[in-house]
Amino acid sequence: MTTNRSTLFSLTLVASFVLSACGGGGSSDTSAPQPTPPPVAQPAPAPPVEPEAPAEPEAPAEPEAPAEPEAPAEPEAPVEPEAPAEVLTGIFVDSAVQGLSFKTASQDGLTNADGEFTYVEGESVTFSIGDIVFPEVNAREMMSPLDIFDVDDVNDIRVSNMARLLQTLDLDGIPGNGITITDDAHNQANGVTVNFGADNFDEQVNDVVANAGANKTNLITASEAISHLNVTLGNMQANSRDCNAETPKKGYTGELTSFAYEVAGTVTVVDNCTLEVTMFTYVDGGAPNVQFYTGENLNFETTNAFGFGPQLEGRTLRNETIRLQLPAGKTVDDFDSVSVWCIDFNVDFGSTVLRAPI
Structure with missing residues (x-):
């Protein structure tokens, strides 16, 4: 308790000392005039704010032009099918x-x-x-x-x-x-x-x-x-020759009459330089140099007679079809008779005269 009091006294003493040092207290002279503080400068008034010009109204947006419709795609040309092979x-x-x-x-x-x-x-x-x-x-x-x-x-x-x-x-x-x-x-x-x-x-x-x-x-x-x-x-070789010339004898025909070696067959004029012998038979008898031969009225020893077609000696043929080409430069107009002829001995083994069909 004594301590508190001492502290309080000390504080009071200090306070009194401070007041007297600063001229404080009831004895101060307050009648002397106080200097007038300089006037505080007032800020200049701000210039009036110009009102903003009203914003120009935006021009109405141009309406977008309607999109051009896309042109229809060109149809693809149809693929031509390949031509079938011949x-x-x-x-x-x-x-x-x-x-x-x-x-x-x-x-x-x-x-x-x-x-x-x-x-x-x-x-x-x-x-x-x-x-x-x-x-x-x-x-x-x-x-x-x-x-x-x-x-x-x-x-x-x-x-x-x-x-x-x-x-x-x-x-x-x-x-x-x-x-x-x-x-x-x-x-x-x-x-x-x-x-x-x-x-x-x-x-x-x-x-x-x-x-x-x-x-x-x-x-x-x-x-x-x-x-x-x-x-x-x-026959294949004969057929390969181009001989289509017309002749009035086309279709003329004759049956071979046999004199030896079983000669038989039918001779027909095909065109101007071709004869065909069907069902032809010749049985080889050993005679040499046998061939088809031409003549006139069954005479095969004239100067105009000539041989043609395959050599027949040494061959046996039965019921064959034979195509005969005349030599170059010869035509069916050069003769009227055909023989299976032995050239070496001038012997007729079978022959016929070509006549128009009835």
Whole structure:
């Protein structure tokens, strides 16, 4: 308690001292004039704010032009389809062969009565009888067994064996009037494969030949087959000559009268330089230099007489069809008679006079 009081006294004393030092207290003189404080400068009035010009009204937005409609797309030009490849016609001959199967990349079927088949340029073709398949080769306008084996020798064993088979399977056994391969022949050849160059070729096809329903039931000889094939090839060559000149004798015909060697057949004028002999038969009797020969009124020893066509000596032909081309510069107007003539001995083995059909 004593301490608090001492503290209070001390504080009072200090306060009194401070007041007297500063002139404070009731004895101060307050009548002396006080200096006037300088006037406070007033800030200049701010200039009046110009009112903002009213904003120009925005021009109304131009309406957007309607979008031009897109032009319709040009229709694409239609794609022109490729022109189909041209289908060509070829002929298979050993005489015209009918009923032979053929197949190319785009075509297939059976050859018709004229031996015709179809193909497209550049294709290969395969001919067959049942499962007896011949080698594939390039298709062409005119084809024979020579083309199948790509040779030019009729004595090639493959060529002669093919010719033997085709001619033996001919329905009527007369290849000279065309060869017809029947459905029976195709059926008999199912499951059969053949090597045309084999020594046992005959054995490979004997059953087919015996049961095909054709006129002949045994393979013909190679010499018979080659003889007929040579006639066919000669006809092909004759047909390749362009000789279409008109003649009043077109269609004239005559039957050969036989004097020797079983000569027979019908001779017909085809055009101005071509004769055709159908169902022609000649059985070789050993005579040399035998050929068709021209004459006048059955006289074949005139100075104007001439030979033409294939050499017949050493050949036996039965029921063949032969096309005969006259030599260059000769026409059917140069003669009226035809003979199978032995040139070396001037002997007529069979002859006829060509007359207009009745």
